[in-house]
Amino acid sequence: DSGVTQTPKHLITATGQRVTLRCSPRSGDLSVYWYQQSLDQGLQFLIHYYNGEERAKGNILERFSAQQFPDLHSELNLSSLELGDSALYFCASSVSGGPQETQYFGPGTRLLVL
Amino acid sequence: QKEVEQDPGPLSVPEGAIVSLNCTYSNSAFQYFMWYRQYSRKGPELLMYTYSSGNKEDGRFTAQVDKSSKYISLFIRDSQPSDSATYLCAMSSSSGGSYIPTFGRGTSLIVHP
Numbered sequence: 001d002s003g004v005t006q007t008p009k010h011l012i013t014a015t016g017q018r019v020t021l022r023c024s025p026r027s028g029d030l031s032v033y034w035y036q037q038s039l040d041q042g043l044q045f046l047i048h049y050y051n052g053e054e055r056a057k058g059n060i061l062e063r064f065s066a067q068q069f070p071d072l073h074s075e076l077n078l079s080s081l082e083l084g085d086s087a088l089y090f091c092a093s094s095v096s097g098g099p100q101e102t103q104y105f106g107p108g109t110r111l112l113v114l
Numbered sequence: 115q116k117e118v119e120q121d122p123g124p125l126s127v128p129e130g131a132i133v134s135l136n137c138t139y140s141n142s143a144f145q146y147f148m149w150y151r152q153y154s155r156k157g158p159e160l161l162m163y164t165y166s167s168g169n170k171e172d173g174r175f176t177a178q179v180d181k182s183s184k185y186i187s188l189f190i191r192d193s194q195p196s197d198s199a200t201y202l203c204a205m206s207s208s209s210g211g212s213y214i215p216t217f218g219r220g221t222s223l224i225v226h227p
Contacts, residue, residue: 002159043158044217056210092157107157
């Protein structure tokens with residue numbers, strides 16, 4: 001158990017819908033990262049937050065948005081869902097985001113868009 | 115060409131074998147190199163971390179980085195069935211103060227008894 005929790009574990013929804021994925025980082029970790037893992041693209045970085053502020057953006061679609069709240073939990077919002085958004089979404093956390101810090105991954109949310 | 119190339123496998127070996135997993139990359143700015151292990155239906159977990167070129171050993175695992183060749187390796191000695199998992203290489207450099215890893219696609223390893 002990494003100490004990072006993600007809810008829900010599974011999500012099945014229809015195209016055009018909107019969903020929210022939630023992540024609680026390890027106690028004491030200020031940095032939260034979101035990743036998307038699909039069979040064809042592998043593990044792709046989406047966005048990084050540090051202590052409530054956006055620090056870096058990766059290959060995140062405009063239909064996707066995220067935020068980190070004062071209690072440090074984070075939410076990833078996916079809207080106007082398409083079949084291709086079906087994937088595993090991981091959240092990871094680290095203490096501050098430094099280069100030698102371990103990122104601890106949560107168990108993931110498996111999203112299926114029908 | 116992807117920034118990080120990794121053979122997806124599967125790589126099937128008998129228990130006790132020495133396993134060699136490799137990645138090549140194209141971005142010479144990468145300074146930090148990592149290997150993650152991911153069991154089925156779980157999140158990745160960090161196995162090994164190396165800064166710049168050189169070797170690092172941790173128990174049965176050895177990570178090697180050759181920056182001149184843009185090639186990194188993970189060796190697993192005395193492989194066990196419990197080592198069966200997907201191994202992802204990852205590497206990063208500073209981008210506006212963030213160190214965001216770029217991952218390989220992962221190599222599926224199967225160690226059979």
